[in-house]
Amino acid sequence: MDIARYIGSLFAFALIIGLLWWKAVPPVRKMMRDRQEAIRQQIEEAKRADERLAEAEKKYAEAVTEARTEAAKIRDAARADAQRIVEELRVRAEQEVERIKQRGEDHLAQQHQQAIRELRAEIGRLSTELAGRVVREHLAQDGNRQATVDRFLDELEQVSAREGEPGETTVGAGATAGEGGS
Known part of the structure; x- marks a missing residue:
């Protein structure tokens, strides 16, 4: 019986292996x-x-x-x-x-x-x-004052005399009077 069990176990093992091989x-x-x-x-x-x-x-x-x-x-x-x-x-x-x-x-x-x-x-x-x-x-000084007044009057007379002459201008007379004043 051992052999039958051994073969049965082997068959069951083969069946499980086959099933696993087929399905798993x-x-x-x-x-x-x-x-x-x-x-x-x-x-x-x-x-x-x-x-x-x-x-x-x-x-x-x-x-x-x-x-x-x-x-x-x-x-x-x-x-x-x-x-x-x-x-x-x-x-x-x-x-x-x-x-x-x-x-x-x-x-x-x-x-x-x-x-x-x-x-x-x-x-x-x-x-x-x-x-x-x-x-x-x-x-x-009195003497200088008198001489200056006299000179000024002389120059005025000369200017008046020149005004009567042709060609003379009053500008020249002013310049002469200016020179005598200094």
Whole structure:
């Protein structure tokens, strides 16, 4: 009986194996194939991701290089603009200095002319005052006063006589009277 049980157990085992082979293995194989396919797709996606990453890193490096180049251009342009602005400001400052200098020279010339006018006016006033003082002192003496009056009267007579002559003008008479008065 042992053999019959052994054969029965073997038959039952074979039947279970066959049933498992028929019902369980195909879904497991399908599941394994699906899983392998999913893994293969993930590997391909990972390779594509690596390629995209490498491409992105390359583009990033190019963008950084381009940005540095552009920054260098902008920096050079800014330096050129700064140099141009400094030069313009220097020219403007020189023009302003020249304008202020010219205004100062003009002001100094005006002050010089004003001083000359004031000095001339003062000298004229002092001269008139001095001349008046000299005349007063001269006329303060009786003999000088009489001689001056006589000379003045003689000159008036000469002027009256000349007025009768043709070609003489009263301007000449005024000049003669002016010369005698000093």
